[in-house]
Amino acid sequence: MTVFSREYAIGMILLALCAVSAGALVYEIVSGNRLRFTGPPWFGAALTILFIVGAIYGFFRRTGQRWPWDRSDD
Numbered sequence: 001m002t003v004f005s006r007e008y009a010i011g012m013i014l015l016a017l018c019a020v021s022a023g024a025l026v027y028e029i030v031s032g033n034r035l036r037f038t039g040p041p042w043f044g045a046a047l048t049i050l051f052i053v054g055a056i057y058g059f060f061r062r063t064g065q066r067w068p069w070d071r072s073d074d
Helices: 006-031 043-061
Strands: none
Touching: none
């Protein structure tokens, strides 16, 4: 298995989001500027709903295979 396989996609996405957040925070610290979100006000609610729907989808999508500790294909 490679790092870029389908099973690790969510981990890679989260790693990229953390890298972007870290870069923005380092930029704020080094430059002394405050970053402010100037997008639409509904964006936060949409992200929250998307997260909840995604969590519910992921929970019910693979019933019976949630904890693959004893996999033999590694």
